[in-house]
Amino acid sequence: MIGLILLVKRELGLALRGGTDAVMAVVFFVLAAVLFPFGVGADPAMLPRIGGGIIWVVALLAAMLSLERMFSSDHEDGSLDLLYLSPVGLGTLALAKALAHWLTTGVLLLIAAPILALLYNLPASAFGALIVSxxxxxxxxxxxxxxxxxxxxxxxRGGVLLxxxxxxxxxPVLIFGAGAIDGAVAGRPIGPQLMVLSGFLLAALALAPWATAAALRQAIE
Amino acid sequence: MFHRFANPARFSRIAARVLPWSAAATIALFVIGIYFALFASPADFQQGETVRIMYVHVPSAWISMACYTFIAVMSAVALIWKHPLADIAARSAAPLGAGFTLIVLITGSLWGKPTWGTWWVWDARLTSVLVLFFLYLGHIALTNAFDNPQRGARAAAVLALVGFVNIPIIKFSVNWWNTLHQPASVTRLDAPAIDPAILTPLLLMALAFTFYFLTMLLVRMRADLNATRARALRLSAAE
Incomplete structure (x- = not known):
């Protein structure tokens, strides 16, 4: 647990000092979402219907932008090998990296999303669904x-491959995330979508660090 | 039993002996199966002759899922026991599986146009098969993305296991969600809901596709082993 906190602190410190990665992801998020009304037309009746889906699709792409650098800089300068040898397990390392990635991109996307919802003319009743999903x-x-x-x-060609x-x-995340917002816009109950998303989150929390650790072990050996 | 086949040379010998037989079985089954599928089976009273697309569509769908399961099992074997042939089996099966998945998508689309009136719907089963196709492509791309083939094989093995969650979703999508695609009508606990006149060619074609898959898998695995040996020989000659 202490190892986890220390690792997250290290990642956040590196992100704060070093990069504009996180800011770039948010700028991309807003910019890409702004492109759609130019492409499909800015009909105020249509935008709320497609807004939820577009915000989610663009969020997926924005979150992917900074993924490539999650382990690669540590791999290049050798710190990944040292972390591998440290008493903190690879699973904890994977969890810490994911947590730090979420804090530096996911949270920022979460803050920027309501602005996009305004641009897409989403009704006020859908804001709760947007934030929670x-x-x-x-x-x-x-x-x-x-x-x-x-x-x-x-x-x-790691980026394209990723x-x-x-x-x-x-x-699946896209289907249920966008489904929750669409449901809220149409005035349907959104409980089921949010519960499925929570289930995905719990499953990912339990299994993903383990799979990441297995993949890291293959990369280091 | 398991480790007896870990020796690539022994595997190659056995494969060479099995190959003519499995190739002959494939050809024989295809001849009989196609005869039954095109001539000896009735046309559907609603769908007419288009029902014959099923004899390609359904076996390919079975193989595409079975192949991914095979890759996942081989990947687990490769990761746990570092079995040298398991990596090669997974690597050789992936393009075959991708091919069968593409056939499923294309024939399904051709079948959907006359019966459903559309080439494509965003239905749970269609979408999850499309995801399966992309998983295959990702697996192939990841296998070939590294300078060190060992590293590619191991990474692809982890990916195959992660992607395996999609297989139950495809299998049960038509039961879980009420969609346009019809539910399973052959693999049910009670008797199959298909007339024997249609079931016979379907099973014959499924058997033919399975033998074709096994034959091609053996061919590809032998080719892969030979390519590795050729590379090793070239490297030792260059030194």
Missing amino acids: MLLGTPILSLVGGIGAALTLGAR ALLILPLYI
Whole structure:
């Protein structure tokens, strides 16, 4: 537990000092979502209907942007080997990395999402569904994304490959996340979608660090 | 029993002996199966002749799922026991599985147009089969993404196990969600809900597809082993 906290602190410190990665992800999130009304037309009656889905799709892509660097910088400078040898297990490391990734991208997406909801003219009743579904869904993106980041460690063309591996696994999150917002816009109950998302989150929390650790072990050996 | 086949040379010898027989069985089954499918079975009273697409569509669907299961089991074997042939089996099966999944999608689309009136619907089973296709592509891409083939095989093995969650979703999607795609009508606990006149060609074609898959798998595994040996020989010659 202490190891987990220390690792998360280290990651956050690195993110704060070093990179503009997290900010870039949010800028991408807003910019990409703003593109859609230009493409499909800015009909105020249509935007609320497609808004939830577009916000979720763009959130998936934005979360993926910074995934590639989750382990690669540590792998290149050798700190991953030291972390492997440290008493903190690889599973804890995977969990800490996913947590830090969520804190530096997922939370920022969560803060930016209501602004996009305003731009898409979503009714006020859908804001709760948007926030709760993002709160449940974005950690899954970081946890599952960690598996992909560990698998593609040291691969040629890692970025494109990562997208090919991870996007199919993101589809269930997208279906239920966007489904919750659509349900709220249409005035249907959204309990089932949120419960399925919670189930995914719990399963990912239990299984993803373990799979990430297995993938990391293959990369280090 | 398991480790007796760990020796690639012994495997190659056995495969060479099995191959002519399995190839002959494939051809014989295809001839009989296609005869039954095209001539000796009745057309459906609602769908007419288009029902014959089923004899390609359904066996490919079975193989595409069975192949992924095979890859997942081989991946587990490779990760747990570091069995040298398991990696090669998984690597050789993936393009075959991707091919069968593509056949399922194309024939399904061709069948959907006359019966459902559309090439594609975003139905649970269709979508999950499409996801299966992308999982296959990801598996193939990951296998070939590393300079060290060992590393690629291991990473792909982990991916295959992670992606395996999709298989039960495909299998049961038509029972869990009430969709346009019809529910399972052959693999049920009670008697199959299909007339024997249609079931016979279907099972014959399924058997033919299975033998084709096994034959191609053996061919590809032998080719892979030979390629590895050729590379090793070239490297030792260069030194």
